[in-house]
Amino acid sequence: MTPLLEIRSLSLEIPVNDGLLRPIRSVDLTVERGETVAIVGESGCGKSLTSLAVMGLQPQNARLSAERLAFQGESLLGLDRRRWQAIRGKRIAMIFQDPMTAFDPCYRMGDQMAEILRQHRPVSRAEARERIVALLRRVGVPAPEDRLDQFPHQLSGGLRQRMMIATALLCEPELIIADEPTTALDVTIQAQILRLLADVQQETGVGLILVTHDIGVVAGLADRVVVMYGGEVVESGTTDEVLGSPRHPYTAGLMRSIPVPGRTRRGQPLGHIPGLVPRPIAPLTACGFLDRCEFRHEACAAAPVPLRSGAGERQLRCLLPIETPRQPAEPLVAATAIA
Amino acid sequence: MADTSLIDGASASISAAPAAKPMPTPGQIALRRMARHPGFWFGGIVLGVFVLAAIAAPLLTPYDPGTQDLARRLAAPVWNSAGSWQHPLGTDHLGRDYLALLLYGARISLFVGFATVLISGLIGTVLGVAAGYWGGRVDLFVNFLLTVRLTLPVVLVALVAVAVLGQSLPLLVLVIGGLLWDRLVIVTRTATQQLVGREFVTAARAIGSSTPRILMREILPNITSALIVVGTLELARAILMEATLTFLGLGIQPPLTSWGLMISEAKSQFLFRPWLIAIPGTALILLILAINILGDALRDVLSPEGRA
Amino acid sequence: MGSFVVKRLLVTVLVLIVVSIISFSLVHLSGDPAVAMAGERASPEQIAEIRKAYGYDRPFHEQYLSWVGRFVSGDFGRSTYLKEDVGPVLARHIPITATLGVLALAFALLVAVPLGVIAALWPNTIIDRIALVLAVAGQAMPSFLSSLALIYGFGVMLRWLPVSGTATWQHYILPAVALGYYAAPAIMRLTRSGMMDVLKSDHVRTARAYGLSPWRVVLRHGLRHAIIPVVAVATVQFGYMLGGSVVVEAVFSMNGLGNLAWLSIRRYDVEVIQAILLVIAATYAVLTLAADLLNAALDPRIRTS
Ligand SMILES: Nc1ncnc2c1ncn2[C@@H]1O[C@H](COP(=O)(O)OP(=O)(O)O)[C@@H](O)[C@H]1O
Numbered sequence: 001m002t003p004l005l006e007i008r009s010l011s012l013e014i015p016v017n018d019g020l021l022r023p024i025r026s027v028d029l030t031v032e033r034g035e036t037v038a039i040v041g042e043s044g045c046g047k048s049l050t051s052l053a054v055m056g057l058q059p060q061n062a063r064l065s066a067e068r069l070a071f072q073g074e075s076l077l078g079l080d081r082r083r084w085q086a087i088r089g090k091r092i093a094m095i096f097q098d099p100m101t102a103f104d105p106c107y108r109m110g111d112q113m114a115e116i117l118r119q120h121r122p123v124s125r126a127e128a129r130e131r132i133v134a135l136l137r138r139v140g141v142p143a144p145e146d147r148l149d150q151f152p153h154q155l156s157g158g159l160r161q162r163m164m165i166a167t168a169l170l171c172e173p174e175l176i177i178a179d180e181p182t183t184a185l186d187v188t189i190q191a192q193i194l195r196l197l198a199d200v201q202q203e204t205g206v207g208l209i210l211v212t213h214d215i216g217v218v219a220g221l222a223d224r225v226v227v228m229y230g231g232e233v234v235e236s237g238t239t240d241e242v243l244g245s246p247r248h249p250y251t252a253g254l255m256r257s258i259p260v261p262g263r264t265r266r267g268q269p270l271g272h273i274p275g276l277v278p279r280p281i282a283p284l285t286a287c288g289f290l291d292r293c294e295f296r297h298e299a300c301a302a303a304p305v306p307l308r309s310g311a312g313e314r315q316l317r318c319l320l321p322i323e324t325p326r327q328p329a330e331p332l333v334a335a336t337a338i339a
Numbered sequence: 340m341a342d343t344s345l346i347d348g349a350s351a352s353i354s355a356a357p358a359a360k361p362m363p364t365p366g367q368i369a370l371r372r373m374a375r376h377p378g379f380w381f382g383g384i385v386l387g388v389f390v391l392a393a394i395a396a397p398l399l400t401p402y403d404p405g406t407q408d409l410a411r412r413l414a415a416p417v418w419n420s421a422g423s424w425q426h427p428l429g430t431d432h433l434g435r436d437y438l439a440l441l442l443y444g445a446r447i448s449l450f451v452g453f454a455t456v457l458i459s460g461l462i463g464t465v466l467g468v469a470a471g472y473w474g475g476r477v478d479l480f481v482n483f484l485l486t487v488r489l490t491l492p493v494v495l496v497a498l499v500a501v502a503v504l505g506q507s508l509p510l511l512v513l514v515i516g517g518l519l520w521d522r523l524v525i526v527t528r529t530a531t532q533q534l535v536g537r538e539f540v541t542a543a544r545a546i547g548s549s550t551p552r553i554l555m556r557e558i559l560p561n562i563t564s565a566l567i568v569v570g571t572l573e574l575a576r577a578i579l580m581e582a583t584l585t586f587l588g589l590g591i592q593p594p595l596t597s598w599g600l601m602i603s604e605a606k607s608q609f610l611f612r613p614w615l616i617a618i619p620g621t622a623l624i625l626l627i628l629a630i631n632i633l634g635d636a637l638r639d640v641l642s643p644e645g646r647a
Numbered sequence: 648m649g650s651f652v653v654k655r656l657l658v659t660v661l662v663l664i665v666v667s668i669i670s671f672s673l674v675h676l677s678g679d680p681a682v683a684m685a686g687e688r689a690s691p692e693q694i695a696e697i698r699k700a701y702g703y704d705r706p707f708h709e710q711y712l713s714w715v716g717r718f719v720s721g722d723f724g725r726s727t728y729l730k731e732d733v734g735p736v737l738a739r740h741i742p743i744t745a746t747l748g749v750l751a752l753a754f755a756l757l758v759a760v761p762l763g764v765i766a767a768l769w770p771n772t773i774i775d776r777i778a779l780v781l782a783v784a785g786q787a788m789p790s791f792l793s794s795l796a797l798i799y800g801f802g803v804m805l806r807w808l809p810v811s812g813t814a815t816w817q818h819y820i821l822p823a824v825a826l827g828y829y830a831a832p833a834i835m836r837l838t839r840s841g842m843m844d845v846l847k848s849d850h851v852r853t854a855r856a857y858g859l860s861p862w863r864v865v866l867r868h869g870l871r872h873a874i875i876p877v878v879a880v881a882t883v884q885f886g887y888m889l890g891g892s893v894v895v896e897a898v899f900s901m902n903g904l905g906n907l908a909w910l911s912i913r914r915y916d917v918e919v920i921q922a923i924l925l926v927i928a929a930t931y932a933v934l935t936l937a938a939d940l941l942n943a944a945l946d947p948r949i950r951t952s
């Protein structure tokens with residue numbers, strides 16, 4: 001069966017003053033029907049650009065190339081404006097990070113949602129209103145009728161994000177891309193919104209891409225995890241595989257920065273990965289994670305590292321062994337050797 | 340329609356390449372940027388040519404702008420089939436050499452422009468710095484003055500003032516300078532406000548420097564580039580204002596000459612001899628254009644963050 | 648929002664009081680208006696008579712207060728030159744200038760807003776550059792020159808349009824262009840930068856991501872925001888145009904307020920000059936007040952707070 005979304009070797013290049021930015025480098029990603037895939041990585045790793053590229057919303061001056069970019073078996077490459085319009089919001093819907101700014105401050109919530117519904121479906125105003133109220137009720141918005149007449153700034157962040165989710169559900173899409181849907185929210189609200197997303201996914205069977213920089217939210221939500229670093233996929237597999245035994249040093253680093261209930265005490269510093277996400281300016285000549293990796297050895301600096309497949313669904317872009325779990329205490333070569 | 344850039348904050352990550360050589364001073368950076376800015380060259384050269392021509396007027400034409408020669412009145416310029424090199428730009432309805440009028444007229448335009456900006460610059464800087472430095476009531480008061488000024492129709496008030504007070508050159512300068520300080524106040528006020536919050540001013544206050552000292556040593560030197568930029572643009576506005584008042588018959592009066600006066604006097608002739616207006620008109624537009632472009636270039640170079 | 652309105656209203660009244668003092672003192676600065684009004688060949692007796700008739704022999708503040716008192720009660724004084732009450736004279740001239748101002752503003756907006764939007768949609772392209780050049784060139788052209796150029800081009804060479812007077816609506820076209828184009832560059836730049844900002848905003852990204860048509864994205868979710876500051880600037884520009892129309896009206900021989908002001912200044916018709924100054928200043932003050940309120944009304948975040 002054809003997958004819901006199939007991305008093979010997607011790259012994006014953006015010309016800037018001082019060269020060519022390569023924020024996405026040959027990314028592979030597949031989402032099956034009804035599946036939830038998490039894309040994880042620190043800020044600046046290319047997660048948002050990947051999501052936007054799926055909807056044809058990459059920056060105007062960006063050059064996109066891909067071996068294959070297909071939705072329900074139909075290629076999305078080179079679609080004209082009208083065909084894109086028929087997909088955006090109707091078959092693929094997006095949930096954005098900041099519910100504060102994602103809605104137009106000039107219009108009432110009800111009008112904005114109705115505008116989107118009526119763009120894709122020939123329904124009357126009254127029918128639109130009815131459907132919106134029903135959806136708002138479904139996503140747990142209290143007093144939905146009253147919300148319709150309110151402006152975005154009159155709602156709380158959590159409420160706005162619920163309405164964003166309702167907006168995404170308006171046209172019963174086949175795929176929802178949620179780009180850091182809870183990053184801008186309070187911790188307590190975050191859990192509620194993630195719960196809601198999971199419920200909605202269960203109920204509707206929609207395909208879901210959950211973009212997050214917090215690998216902690218992935219467990220229990222995603223079927224599969226794709227870890228991105230520097231515009232590349234560095235590790236992927238089922239959630240159990242990746243979270244159960246992370247193989248890439250970057251994934252392991254991300255895992256260390258999750259507070260563990262019971263073990264991490266309040267105020268205790270979390271583990272973190274030293275260094276910063278590099279600016280994706282030059283073509284890679286070595287492992288992209290080299291600078292920050294505590295396990296680097298000479299071979300890592302010799303050439304870009306290819307993505308290898310291991311047992312199960314695991315894929316890994318690292319020269320470390322893919323099968324046997326390594327002992328993190330024993331780096332193969334002292335890190336100072338190359339530094 | 341194409342999709343424009345959608346990722347916020349993206350451009351912020353594009354930092355300048357690190358300089359390998361020793362850090363140039365801000366002045367050197369500004370000079371280098373200037374040399375590369377075409378607007379700076381165009382504006383500077385045209386303005387320079389006008390200033391030089393105005394200064395060197397007696398060398399450039401043998402005629403006196405006041406000498407009338409009714410026998411040779413309304414001679415055509417040299418590019419017209421009836422023209423000759425004797426009067427390259429022809430003569431006016433009184434037989435005065437048009438090139439001489441143009442050159443001596445430039446003196447008036449430039450004089451009025453620069454003198455006016457001195458006055459309005461003084462008013463604007465005092466008010467703006469005071470408002471920005473002390474804030475509070477002073478700021479409210481200056482703001483009120485600014486609102487009053489903006490509420491007055493400039494051209495009309497200037498016309499009335501000139502009509503009432505008499506029509507002399509110094510008075511014209513005073514009137515225009517006394518009116519066109521609004522933008523200078525706005526800019527110096529904002530610039531000062533930004534400085535007052537910065538460490539070095541706070542530090543100067545902390546070590547007990549006197550207010551005049553802080554104003555002269557810390558504030559003024561740091562608002563000069565903003566001042567130069569608006570001052571340049573105000574120069575153009577002042578020159579336009581003089582031309583307009585003169586055109587309406589209440590600015591420069593004979594025996595002085597100015598471009599506005601030339602245009603005003605040529606009005607009745609212009610259906611048959613359009614060059615009588617086109618010549619001073621082109622000079623005026625070119626001068627204003629050059630000053631505006633120079634001002635824009637200076638803004639690009641001196642305060643790139645302040646671009647519209 | 649209520650207290651904001653009250654404060655703005657108070658400031659407006661205060662500003663108008665100061666403006667009225669300035670306009671009143673301005674015409675009395677020369678000392679004795681009676682001398683000028685009586686003309687050059689007047690005898691001392693005649694001058695004294697005028698002085699008494701107009702109350703110029705009273706203390707300055709008394710004169711001012713009585714003038715303001717009359718003005719507020721609707722008595723604008725009497726024109727010495729026209730031998731007519733100023734009220735009706737103004738009423739005759741105002742519609743012409745108001746029509747001219749509205750048309751000029753309409754022209755400026757019609758040219759500047761679309762150009763600004765186009766320049767923002769395709770930044771740094773030929774269209775953007777041309778718009779920029781037009782803006783810079785436009786601002787270098789004084790309105791008396793553009794008036795003369797328009798008369799020469801469209802009135803004399805092409806003979807398309809009338810160039811003098813206010814007999815038909817066609818008479819208003821060239822003056823409106825001459826008056827309006829000067830405001831266009833500012834409006835265009837503002838529209839362009841506003842559109843550039845809003846097109847980068849999150850809610851426009853949402854509108855695109857939900858498949859709204861480009862028209863809706865650009866106009867409903869883009870221009871709707873970018874136009875808010877434009878409204879304020881356009882209102883202020885309209886105020887400038889009322890003051891600036893003196894030049895255009897003089898060149899096109901239009902019998903509006905500007906031309907009346909110009910003639911009255913030359914005739915030294917004190918009461919008319921004062922009345923015009925105050926009327927134009929008051930219009931400007933009311934317009935900026937309206938612009939502020941309109942601005943607030945257009946932005947739901949301000950309106951509903
Ligand atoms: N419009 C753009 N122009 C230039 N660079 C961009 C643009 N958008 C994103 N980038 C760069 O691409 C990289 C990836 O960005 P993004 O996809 O937003 O990362 P993430 O969502 O993982 O935080 C970053 O280095 C960012 O600076």
Ligand code: SF4
Pocket residue numbers: 248249250287288289290293294295296297300305317318319320
């Ligand atoms: S390839 Fe080498 S440098 Fe890169 S992540 Fe693996 S061990 Fe580290």
Ligand SMILES: [Mg+2]
Pocket residue numbers: 044047048049179180
């Ligand atoms: Mg992101």
